[in-house]
Amino acid sequence: MPHRERYLFICTNRRPDDHPKGSCAQKGSEELVRRLKAAFVARGAAGRVRACTASCLDLCEIGASIVQEPEHVAYGHVTLADVDAIADAAVRGEVVERLVVFPPREAET
Ligand code: FES
Numbered sequence: 006m007p008h009r010e011r012y013l014f015i016c017t018n019r020r021p022d023d024h025p026k027g028s029c030a031q032k033g034s035e036e037l038v039r040r041l042k043a044a045f046v047a048r049g050a051a052g053r054v055r056a057c058t059a060s061c062l063d064l065c066e067i068g069a070s071i072v073q074e075p076e077h078v079a080y081g082h083v084t085l086a087d088v089d090a091i092a093d094a095a096v097r098g099e100v101v102e103r104l105v106v107f108p109p110r111e112a113e114t
Contacts, residue, residue: 010054011054013074013091015037016060018030026066034070037069044091068081070083
């Protein structure tokens with residue numbers, strides 16, 4: 006399978022329920038992965054855009070969190086209600102601005 010145009014890395018890290026940092030899996034990220042994969046298949050884009058599980062992205066407090074590459078943006082507080090918007094944007098090579106918690110830094114001059 007060739008290198009994809011775009012990747013979404015979805016944190017599926019799970020900590021114990023009483024851990025103070027919480028974790029993305031506790032916030033539904035495992036189902037986010039399944040739904041995003043299905044959304045890319047439904048859009049005929051599974052060969053171009055891939056949803057991947059990831060370990061902790063160090064964005065625990067704002068999870069569920071996703072990093073989209075090559076745009077290099079981080080999404081926070083993602084829920085299942087956001088799946089279609091994320092999938093549509095990723096297929097078009099765009100980002101869902103309302104979910105962006107860390108935009109890419111401007112190139113330093
Ligand atoms: S547990 Fe998901 S970013 Fe840390």
